[in-house]
Amino acid sequence: MAQRVLIVEDERDLATVLAYNLRADGLEVATAETGAAAYREVQAKQPDLVILDLMLPDVSGLDVCRTLKGNPKTRDIPIIIASARSEEVDRIVGLELGSDDYVVKPYSVRELVLRVRIILRRTEPATTAAADLVRFGVLAIDRAAHRAFVNDQEIALTQLEFRLLTTLLERKNRTQSRETLLTDVWQLNASIETRTVDTHVKRLREKLGPAAGYIRTVRGIGYRFASSPDEPQVDA
Ligand code: CA
Numbered sequence: 001m002a003q004r005v006l007i008v009e010d011e012r013d014l015a016t017v018l019a020y021n022l023r024a025d026g027l028e029v030a031t032a033e034t035g036a037a038a039y040r041e042v043q044a045k046q047p048d049l050v051i052l053d054l055m056l057p058d059v060s061g062l063d064v065c066r067t068l069k070g071n072p073k074t075r076d077i078p079i080i081i082a083s084a085r086s087e088e089v090d091r092i093v094g095l096e097l098g099s100d101d102y103v104v105k106p107y108s109v110r111e112l113v114l115r116v117r118i119i120l121r122r123t124e125p126a127t128t129a130a131a132d133l134v135r136f137g138v139l140a141i142d143r144a145a146h147r148a149f150v151n152d153q154e155i156a157l158t159q160l161e162f163r164l165l166t167t168l169l170e171r172k173n174r175t176q177s178r179e180t181l182l183t184d185v186w187q188l189n190a191s192i193e194t195r196t197v198d199t200h201v202k203r204l205r206e207k208l209g210p211a212a213g214y215i216r217t218v219r220g221i222g223y224r225f226a227s228s229p230d231e232p233q234v235d236a
Contacts (some may be wrong), residue, residue, distance in 0.1 A: 002028040003120050006047035008064065009082070009120040010057050020052070021109050021205055022116065033106045035059035039067070044217060049120055051112070052092050052099070054083040060098070062090055069098040082107065088188070092196055095186075101159040118146050119159060130218025136169060139211040150211045160185065161204045163182070173227035175218045197222070 005022050010033045011017040019029040029100065030045055032038040037059050041047070054061035063082065068074040081094045081102040091102050100119055103112050122145070133140045133149075140149040146162050148155050157165065164185045168176060176184075178194035186196070201223060205212035213233055214226045 003048040004028045004045055005028065005116060006038065006045065006050045007031045008050060008056065008061065009053045010034065010035075010055075011053070011192055018109055018112065021113050025113055025117070025130075027116070027120075035050070035055070035064045036087070038064050038183075042068065043166055047077060049114060049116060050079045051116070052079050052081050054081060054087055054094070060090075062093055062130065063099050065094050065099055078158070080112070080115060080119070082112075090186075092172045095160060096196065096199055110177070111218055112163050115159070119146055122156070128131075130233070135168070136172075136214065137211065139169075140210070140216065141166060144185055150209055155209075157204070157207060161200060161207065164204055166222060169227040172225040175224040177222040179222075181222060 001099050005027050007015050007018055007022075007029060009018070012033070015031045017032070019031055022029045030041050030047065032041045033056075035056050038050070038052075038056075042050070042111050049096065052061045052064060053216075056064070059082070065079055065081070068077060068079065075098075078101075079090055079099040083091050083094075083098050083102065084105050091104075094102065097216055098101055101115055103115065114132045132142050134143065136143075138151050140152070141147070142149075144168065146159070148162065148165060164181065167181065178197040181197050182194060191200050201215060205215060208214070214229065216226060216233075218224050
């Protein structure tokens with residue numbers, strides 16, 4: 001069965017082009033031009049992913065994001081935020097609320113379709129070949145499929161959490177400052193809120209459970225991935 005994408009966008013031309021490209025990629029697409037219509041579509045169709053414009057005629061896209069992420073029935077639907085460059089702060093709030101990824105308008109439709117594909121791949125049935133897995137203690141990562149496992153149980157990470165985890169792992173035993181992580185993982189200007197890094201590390205650690213200790217806090221600087229799974233924990 002085709003996976004379903006809901007486009008919440010009041011610029012009709014943009015929604016039409018995007019819908020055309022997603023359908024060409026084999027997806028089922030619904031559109032909504034207002035927040036109210038978005039809620040109706042989510043209720044009626046339970047989409048597998050939502051592309052959410054932040055500037056809607058009736059409510060802010062952030063309210064839609066907050067409502068969907070606050071309801072157990074819709075919490076797990078991935079959200080990609082689409083917003084103008086000037087809405088950087090709102091984008092960060094969206095990420096804090098649990099949105100998976102974002103694109104900055106004007107965006108490349110091709111790139112957005114790729115991002116949709118990457119996120120949807122996670123929700124498809126597991127066909128992971130053992131050879132693709134990078135292992136570190138109880139943690140295993142399948143880069144190609146953007147999936148992570150702890151003790152062979154998959155953990156549901158957002159795109160950003162996955163990027164944060166793999167970036168830290170790639171640079172294991174090397175301290176990464178919050179500013180470096182903001183630039184490399186979030187692709188954001190490091191002069192803005194570095195607190196967002198801490199929020200996401202906290203959430204990532206919660207999801208990692210038994211593997212949480214691999215991410216070490218380096219007081220006053222940032223974070224470091226352990227040099228080996230057995231590296232002793234020293235209180236920072
Ligand atoms: Ca708009």
